[in-house]
Amino acid sequence: MDKRASWSGTLAFVLAAAASAIGLGNLWRFPYLAAQYGGGMFIAVYLVLVVTLGFTLMVTEIAVGRKTQQAPLTAYSLIQKKWGFIGFLGTLIPLLIVPYYCVVGGWVLYYLKAYAVMAFTGANVMGEAAANSGDVFGAFITAPFAPFGYAMLFILACAGVIILGVKNGIEKSNLVMMPILFLMAIGISAYVVCMPGSVDGIKYYLVPNLDCVSVDGKFSIMMLAKTILGAAGQMFYSLSLAMGIMITYGSYMKKTDSIEKCVRRIELFDTLIALIAGLMIIPVVYMFAIKTGTPVKEAMSQGAGLMFITLPKVFAMFGAAGTWIGFAFFLLVTFAAATSAISLYEACVSSLCDFLKLERKTATIFMGSTIMFLASFSALGYGAWGHIKPFGLDSFLDFFDFFTNSVLMPVVAIATCIFIGWFAGPKYIIDECEADGQTFKAKAVYSFMIKYLAPALMIALLASEICRALEIGGWKI
DSSP states (O other): OOOOOOOSSHHHHHHHHHHHHSSHIIIIIHHHHHHHTTBHHHHHHHHHHIIIIIHHHHHHHHHHHHHHTSOHHHHHHHHOGGGHHHHHHHHHHHHHHHHHHHHHHHHHHHHHHHHHHHHHHOOOTTOGGGTTHHHHHHHHHTSSSHHHHHHHHHHHHHHHHHHTOIIIIIIHHHHHHHHHHHHHHHHHHHHHHTSTTOHHHHHHHHSBOGGGGEETTEEOHHHHHHHHHHHHHHHHHHTTTTSSHHHHHHTTOOTTSOHHHHHHHHHHHHHHHHHHHHHHHHHHHHHHHHHHTOOHHHHTOSTHIIIIIIHHHHHHTTTHHHHHHHHHHHHHHHHHHHHHHHHHHHHHHHHHHHHHOOOHHHHHHHHHHHHHHHHHHHHSTTTTTTTOOGGGOSSHHHHHHIIIIIIIHHHHHHHHHHHIIIIIOHHHHHHHHTTTSSOOTTHHHHHHIIIIIHHHHHHHHHHHHHHHHHTOTTOOO
């Protein structure tokens, strides 16, 4: 094995870590949850959680990676062998996420192609006024081969970047995609904000609505808890925590870089994109809902329904300009999905290299084959295998999403907090954060969070996710 790769500098690390965090969760889940949970109220709760809980978990993972110089599979066992199971679970998560994530990436590629055709040739492939967008999406995901074919293209593109290595592949691709993504997001949101009639939608998004924490006009602890846990779940997913990514990327970080400062910058980038995503999506969906008489919360449906069914109808509402907006939007989403998928893929490849001492190219090809195999379940789960309902869920994609995001990720976060907080000790992380010679300013807050508040919130999040999935007590987030 060659000497471990490293980022060329602080900016490269921050961009790579931010790129991994800025994914589909920012672009479709954040706007949905903001619309569901009181707009500005949700945003305020989310911001508090990002700078406390999110900061604590991200600092921990990056410090573990840099201290051990290992990917998640072997990092924890290097600290204390009996806690090595955290690394195994932390590697299983990206291995299960990246296949279905690439399937969704394939959906994005299909829509990017469709809007490119409409923008550059004038052909109407989405149906009259995109009224058939639901039928178009349904026909595509249930097709016998197309979803798998587009997923393979997405996987191969990510594999090409991974094979090139940390500096020549991941770092350089982020230096291209991240500025373009950021500028496009600002451009689209500025266009939306300046549109006639967007003011009410902006108010709906940014002005706090206390209805999300009250019942019949009275303050409700239960509703507040739902808002907090909804924001915690989004923060957890959005910042790429407990996915092995931050440990992997931290292992490529130089000792001279400040972990504390880098984490603050990553949080800033990620949160900024999430807020901009809301400005891109919520005002236009709000205008669409008012125009069509659709309840706003219904129009802001979660996940695929928002991005692949509702938004094409919204874009069609703006005529020829809408086609170009749709093309720009799906190009932006393609970059966001690619940067996150590359990070997930790299966490798997790096773990395999560390564990089996394989060369990067060999590990990338092996993992690529595994990812393609696993992706087939999600790609065909609405078509040829649509009759299979794993554990009562609608599709294989839903099952993998629930198992990783709602169960494994909180479990890994809880185990990490207990291990670092009560066995290895917060000092283990604090010492690594001060290895650059600077004082870790948030050490007191960090120690309290990692020992008490972080595990408590993660346990509550795990319980709420299970209750939501099993429809226990009417608990929905």
